[in-house]
Amino acid sequence: MAEFLDLESQDGVRMPWNVIPGTKQDAQNAVVPVSAVYTPIKHFTSMPLLNYSPLRCRTCRSVLNPFCIVDFAAKIWICPFCFQRNHFPPHYASISDDSLPAELFPQYTTVEYNSDAVGPTNTPSVPPVFLFVVDTCVIEEEIGFLRSALAQAVELLPENSLVGLITFGMFAHVHELGFGAVPKTYVFKGSKDVTKDQLLEQMSFFAKKPRPAVGVVAGARDGLSTESISRFLVPASECEFTLNSVLEELQKDPWAVPADQRAARCTSTALSIAASLLGACVPGSAARIMAFIGGPATEGPAPIVSKQLSEPIRSHKDLDKDSVPHYHNCVKFYDGLSKQLVHQGHVLDLFACALDQVGIAELKTAVERTGGLVVLAESFGHSVFKDSLKRVFQSGDYDLGLSSNGIFEINCSKDLKVQGIIGPCASLEKKGPLCSDVVIGQGGTSAWKMCGLDKSTSLCLFFDVVRKETPDATMQSTSNQFYFQFLTYYQNNSGQMRLRVTTLSRRWVAGPESIQDLIAGFDQEAAAIVMARQVSFKMETEAEFDPIRWLDKALINLCSRFGEFQKDTPSSFSLSPRLSIFPQFMFHLRRSQFVQVFNNSPDETAYFRMILNRENVTNSVVMVQPSLICYSFHAGPEPALLDVAAIAADKILLLDSFFTVVIFHGSTIAQWRKAGYHNEPEHQVFFENAIANLRIVILFSFVLRFLLENYSIQLIGSIYHQESVRLIIGEIVSVFLLISVFWTNYCRLWALLDHIGLRLNSVRCLGLSLYFQV
Numbered sequence: 001m002a003e004f005l006d007l008e009s010q011d012g013v014r015m016p017w018n019v020i021p022g023t024k025q026d027a028q029n030a031v032v033p034v035s036a037v038y039t040p041i042k043h044f045t046s047m048p049l050l051n052y053s054p055l056r057c058r059t060c061r062s063v064l065n066p067f068c069i070v071d072f073a074a075k076i077w078i079c080p081f082c083f084q085r086n087h088f089p090p091h092y093a094s095i096s097d098d099s100l101p102a103e104l105f106p107q108y109t110t111v112e113y114n115s116d117a118v119g120p121t122n123t124p125s126v127p128p129v130f131l132f133v134v135d136t137c138v139i140e141e142e143i144g145f146l147r148s149a150l151a152q153a154v155e156l157l158p159e160n161s162l163v164g165l166i167t168f169g170m171f172a173h174v175h176e177l178g179f180g181a182v183p184k185t186y187v188f189k190g191s192k193d194v195t196k197d198q199l200l201e202q203m204s205f206f207a208k209k210p211r212p213a214v215g216v217v218a219g220a221r222d223g224l225s226t227e228s229i230s231r232f233l234v235p236a237s238e239c240e241f242t243l244n245s246v247l248e249e250l251q252k253d254p255w256a257v258p259a260d261q262r263a264a265r266c267t268s269t270a271l272s273i274a275a276s277l278l279g280a281c282v283p284g285s286a287a288r289i290m291a292f293i294g295g296p297a298t299e300g301p302a303p304i305v306s307k308q309l310s311e312p313i314r315s316h317k318d319l320d321k322d323s324v325p326h327y328h329n330c331v332k333f334y335d336g337l338s339k340q341l342v343h344q345g346h347v348l349d350l351f352a353c354a355l356d357q358v359g360i361a362e363l364k365t366a367v368e369r370t371g372g373l374v375v376l377a378e379s380f381g382h383s384v385f386k387d388s389l390k391r392v393f394q395s396g397d398y399d400l401g402l403s404s405n406g407i408f409e410i411n412c413s414k415d416l417k418v419q420g421i422i423g424p425c426a427s428l429e430k431k432g433p434l435c436s437d438v439v440i441g442q443g444g445t446s447a448w449k450m451c452g453l454d455k456s457t458s459l460c461l462f463f464d465v466v467r468k469e470t471p472d473a474t475m476q477s478t479s480n481q482f483y484f485q486f487l488t489y490y491q492n493n494s495g496q497m498r499l500r501v502t503t504l505s506r507r508w509v510a511g512p513e514s515i516q517d518l519i520a521g522f523d524q525e526a527a528a529i530v531m532a533r534q535v536s537f538k539m540e541t542e543a544e545f546d547p548i549r550w551l552d553k554a555l556i557n558l559c560s561r562f563g564e565f566q567k568d569t570p571s572s573f574s575l576s577p578r579l580s581i582f583p584q585f586m587f588h589l590r591r592s593q594f595v596q597v598f599n600n601s602p603d604e605t606a607y608f609r610m611i612l613n614r615e616n617v618t619n620s621v622v623m624v625q626p627s628l629i630c631y632s633f634h635a636g637p638e639p640a641l642l643d644v645a646a647i648a649a650d651k652i653l654l655l656d657s658f659f660t661v662v663i664f665h666g667s668t669i670a671q672w673r674k675a676g677y678h679n680e681p682e683h684q685v686f687f688e689n690a691i692a693n694l695r696i697v698i699l700f701s702f703v704l705r706f707l708l709e710n711y712s713i714q715l716i717g718s719i720y721h722q723e724s725v726r727l728i729i730g731e732i733v734s735v736f737l738l739i740s741v742f743w744t745n746y747c748r749l750w751a752l753l754d755h756i757g758l759r760l761n762s763v764r765c766l767g768l769s770l771y772f773q774v
Contacts, residue, residue: 001523001524001525004018004523004525004526008616008617009044010044010107010109010110011109011110011502011504012038012039012040012042012044012110012502013036013037013038013039013486013502013504014036014037014523014525014526014529014616014617015035015036015037015506015523015526016032016033016034016035016522016523016526016527016530017030017032017034017506017518017521017522017523018506018521018522018523019506019507019508019509019514019517019518019520019521020034020465020482020506020507020508020509020521021034021465021508021509021510021514021518022465022467022470022471022480022508022509022510022511022514023465023467023468023469023470023510024464024465024466024467024468025468026465026509026510026511026514027464027465029557029561030518030558030561031554031557031558031561032527032530032531032554032558033419033440033462033463033530033534034416034462034463034464034465035460035461035462035463035530036460036461036463036484036504036526037458037459037460037461037526037529037530037616037617038458038459038461038486038502039455039456039457039458039459039616040406040408040450040453040457040459040486040488040490040500041401041403041453041454041455041457041488041490041492041500042455042456042616043401043455044110047108047110047111047112048102048105048108048111048112049111049112049113049114050101050102050103050111050112050113050114051113051114052091052113053113054103054113054499054501055077055086055088055089055092055103057079057081057082057084057086058084058086059079059082059084060079060081060082060084060411061411062079062080062081062082062411062485063103063485063487063501063503064077064101064103064104065080065103065104065109065485065501065503066103066104066105066106066108066109066503067080067481067483067503067505068080068104070095070104072095072096072097075087075088075092075093075095076088080413080481080483080505081411081412081413081414081483081485082414103501109502109503109504110500110501110502110503111500111501112498112499112500112501113498113499113500113501114496114497114498126282126284126285126286126495127158127160127161127162127235127285127286127495128158128160128161128162128285128286128287128288128404128493128495129161129162129163129164129233129278129282129285129286129287129288130157130161130162130163130164130287130288130290131163131164131165131166131233131274131277131278131287131288131289131290132150132163132164132165132166132290132292133166133167133168133270133271133274133289133290133291133292134146134150134165134166134167134168134250134292135167135168135169135265135267135291135292135293135294135295136167136168136169136250136251136252136253137168137169137170137252137253137263137264137265137294137295138252138294138295138354138380139252140252141381142294142353142379142380142381143250143251143252145379145380145381145386146250146292146294146380147247147248147250149380149385149386149389150247150292151244151247151248152386152389152390153389153390153392153393154236154240154243154244154247155240156390156393156394157236157393158236158393159235159236159237160235160236160237161235161236162233162234162235162236162282163177163233163234163235163236163239163243164177164232164233164234164277165177165243165246166270166273166274166277167250168190168265168266168267168269168270169190169253169254169255169263169264169265169266170190170253170255170263170264170265170266170299171187171188171189171190171266172187172188172190172194172266172269172270172273173185173186173187173188174186174187174188174203174232174273174277175232175246176231176232177231177232177234177239177242177243177246178230178231178232178234178239179231180239180241180242183245183246183249186202186203188202188269188273189269190264190265190266190269190270190299190300191266191269191299191300192269192300192301193268193269193272193300193301194269194272194273194276195276196276196279196280199273199276199277199280200280203232204228205224205225205228205280224280224281229281229282232277232281233281233282260308260309260310261307261308261309262295262296262298262305262306262307262308262309263295263298264298264299264307265295265296265297265298265299266297266299266300267291267293267297267300267302267358267359268297268300268301268302268303268330268333268334269299269300269301270291270300271289271291271337271348271366272301272337274289274291275289275337275340275341275344275346275348276340278344278346279340279343279344279346283344283345284344284345284405285345285346285404285405286403286404286405286491286495287344287345287346287347287404288346288347288348288349288372288404288452289341289346289347289348289349290349290351290392291348291349291350291351292351292353292380293350293351293352293353293354293358293359294353294354294358294380295354295356295358296313296356296357296358296359297330297358297359301333302326302329302330302333302334302362303326303330304326304327304330304357304358304359304362305326306326313356313357313601314326314327314361314602315601315602316597316598316600316601316602316605319602327361327362330359330362331362331365334362334363334365334366335365335366337366338365338366338369338370338426339426341366341369341370341451342369342370342426342449342451345404345405345449345451346370346451347370347371347372347404347451347452348363348366348367348370348372349367349372349373349374349392349452350363350367350372350373350374350375351374351375351377351385351388351389352374352375352376352377352603352607353375353376353377353378353379353380353382353385354378354379355378355379357601357602357603358603359603360374360376360602360603360604360606360607360610361602361603361605361606364606364609364610367610368424368610368613368614369424369425369426369442369451370424370426370451370452371406371424371425371450371451371452371453371457371614372424372452373388373392373452374607374610374611375388375389376603376604376607399493400454400455400456401454401455401492401493402452402454402493403452403453403454403490403491403492403493404451404452404453404490404491405451405489405490405491405497406449406450406451406452406453406488406489406490406491407428407447407448407449407450407488407489407490408421408425408447408448408449408450408459408486408487408488408489409430409446409447409448409486409487409488409489410434410446410447410461410484410485410486410487411434411446411483411484411485411487412434412463412482412483412484412485413481413482413483413484415465415466415467415482416463416464416465416466416482416484417433417434417435417436417463417464417466418434418435418436418443418445418446418461418462418463418464419436419438419439419440419443419462419463419464420436420439420440420441420442420443420444420461420462421440421441421442421443421448421459421460421461421462422440422441422442422459422460422462422533422534422537422613423441423442423457423458423459423460423533423613423614424450424452424453424457424459424613424614425442425448425449425450425459426442426448426449426450426451427442427443427444427445427448427449428445428447428448428449429444429445430445430446430447431444431445432446434446436463436464436466438464440462440534440537441460441462441537443462450488450490453490456614456615456616456619457614458614458615458616458617460529460530460533460534460613470510470511471510480507480508480509481505481506481507481508482505482506482507482508483503483504483505484503484504484505484506485501485502485503485504486501486502486503486504487499487500487501488500488502506521507521515561515562518562519562519576519578519579520578522562522578522579522582524578524579524581524582524585525585525617525618525621526617527582527585528582528585528586528589528621528624529612529617529620529621529624531551531554531586531589532589532592532594532612532620532623532624533612533613535547535550535551535589535594535595536594536595536609536612536613538550539595540609547590547595548590548595551586551589551590551595552590554586555582555583555586558579558582559573559575559579559583562575562576562579563575563579584625585621585624585625588624588625589624592623592624593605593608594608594609594612594623594624608623608659611623611658611659615658619658622656622657622658623657623658623659625642626642626655626656626657626658627639627655627656628640628641628642628646628653628654628655628656629653629654629656630646630651630652630653631651631652631653631654632648632650632651632652633650640653647664647666648666649666649667649668649669650666650668650669651666651669652664652665652666652669
């Protein structure tokens with residue numbers, strides 16, 4: 001596993017198959033797709049920053065890279081993707097074997113260009129824009145929490161950033177922060193959708209300057225005066241007092257709510273107004289709509305539930321039965337909003353803080369396609385919300401590295417085609433020879449828009465091997481490399497346009513004798529996350545999809561392809577160490593919140609999947625299979641099995657499931673802490689170890705974890721009878737035992753199929769889930 005982490009630290013890429021199946025049939029037999037999990041702007045300390053424009057192939061537009069063949073005498077380089085011969089420009093005249101530009105150094109497979117010429121358009125730099133959209137249909141206590149959190153956020157805003165404010169309840173209020181004399185707002189009826197033209201007219205954008213007769217109004221260059229824009233989007237350094245004054249006077253929505261009804265909350269109207277306002281004033285800028293929502297939308301063009309409390313909010317069961325009167329209309333509305341935001345290049349961030357559902361399931365498309373951040377908490381006073389909001393504006397070594405206006409492009413060898421991407425991006429519908437007929441996620445294109453991205457944003461790329469015939473031995477030995485090039489244009493948090501270029505080479509093999517080569521290059525963690533993203537996507541897009549059966553069938557086919565087995569001896573089945581943990585990942589994935597929706601609301605399920613689809617492999621693995629670290633006096637921190645046996649009186653356990661962190665103190669440790677031993681110098685380091693690791697976990701994550709209280713089995717037993725303790729322990733099912741049963745049942749099934757001579761592609765009729773359900 002270490003070599004795959006080294007590759008990730010060099011290029012930000014993890015691939016399930018680091019030796020790639022060379023033909024279409026081999027790729028299908030390999031079960032796990034030919035894919036890659038790529039972090040486009042991952043931070044690298046040794047990556048060169050080049051202050052000149054990239055040199056491109058004149059045919060395929062790929063960028064000069066270490067895998068190009070260079071003729072120093074003729075000053076020619078050959079593109080590894082299309083084999084086009086390209087001449088070096090005059091400023092490369094001094095190039096030689098001893099004098100190479102940085103982009104040709106073998107160790108610099110990832111480089112970044114810092115030049116005004118790298119951007120797709122030469123638009124003037126606009127400072128970052130933050131438009132706060134605040135829900136006021138919450139209780140006074142929540143208003144107080146929200147007011148305090150926003151006031152702290154305002155203090156952390158970059159001084160050159162532009163700030164706007166919209167509040168909403170039954171009506172949507174657009175605050176004119178540039179009018180400092182008295183508070184001034186424009187009010188829009190929440191029950192109606194507001195078009196961009198209506199917005200411009202009602203807010204008097206053309207009171208002093210006539211509206212252009214033709215064309216689309218989009219910023220100062222297209223008809224809006226700078227004075228009009230600065231009325232609603234004001235530099236943070238100039239409006240801090242005005243904004244804080246408005247926030248201090250922020251009150252609960254004044255309209256009375258009948259006892260048998262929900263509050264009238266026009267979320268969709270407010271977000272539509274926010275998108276239109278940014279589209280008119282600052283199109284193509286680094287703008288973010290930051291929505292703070294405290295309950296379900298009941299008003300406007302896209303309510304998720306009616307006002308009557310007698311109508312419950314949709315559940316997974318309602319979605320399965322299609323008994324959702326508002327859901328499809330709501331999804332359609334936010335799908336249109338997502339297209340508008342992507343076209344404008346703006347981001348929608350969602351901070352949902354309520355005990356009830358607020359509509360994350362419906363908003364998922366708009367947030368995910370724009371690369372927005374999402375936080376789910378129980379209250380605006382919860383530390384998860386407050387600390388996560390601070391992280392957005394934090395600067396320093398552990399900041400998020402928020403960037404904007406990203407465009408992601410792919411180039412690959414002619415025997416590969418791009419099926420699509422599952423992740424926070426939107427298709428730019430750039431058709432071409434690289435596009436596969438099979439579409440996964442955002443497909444049918446070789447370019448994607450990434451309105452918002454950060455240092456941990458990761459994309460899952462899927463490829464299709466199109467070569468049908470097995471090449472001869474000569475070809476396999478002379479031309480056995482597949483090439484990939486990922487290009488990411490983006491605007492960093494300093495407003496500079498950058499182009500990051502990552503070029504990869506992976507060996508391909510073909511034929512029945514290639515199995516050992518494939519096994520040697522198998523990354524189990526990356527494979528598990530690719531399968532997790534794919535099964536989550538299929539559950540959302542395929543009506544009759546059975547995720548358990550699909551995962552079981554995939555595991556059986558993979559093990560039958562790469563496992564070793566003696567006929568009529570189930571216990572002899574074994575997998576290479578390179579694949580041995582993969583069934584364990586599948587075991588946990590089948591029971592994860594991404595597949596099992598029982599006891600989760602549609603909002604929670606959507607939230608979990610959105611986080612999975614944007615995080616890197618390391619974080620995603622923790623979501624699928626939580627990590628358990630054990631601390632004791634006798635040894636340093638070490639991983640422990642997810643099993644009751646890990647609990648001991650003299651140990652501290654740190655369980656991280658990404659969304660939740662639990663620190664458990666054994667009974668002896670709890671008594672020592674009660675006695676104050678943790679304050680003594682000789683014991684202080686031991687007690688602080690788990691807390692120090694917890695801080696590290698938090699530093700490298702945007703979504704702050706829920707920290708649960710620690711407890712001790714023996715302390716629980718002191719409150720209840722001893723029989724109760726046995727009952728508590730007896731009800732804790734051993735995960736290790738479940739995995740063993742799972743694997744034993746699999747081996748028996750495999751032996752049965754082998755004995756009766758069935759092919760594994762026909763086993764769907766056997767009801768595999770019955771064999772694996774434990």
